[in-house]
Amino acid sequence: MATKMPAAQNRLFKNMFICKNCKHKMKIEPLKVLQGKVKCRKCGKRDFRVIRKK
């Protein structure tokens, strides 16, 4: 069942954002982040960044 699907994983990472303030991970739609409609559940700030692998 739990097969590794690169496409699915990519999509997961695409929708994951990290709060710049408290480093809390959240799954949000990128559009909402761009529009500033999302607040961090932990600290209530609106600064998010994308998760990137180095």
Ligand SMILES: [Zn+2]
């Ligand atoms: Zn936060």
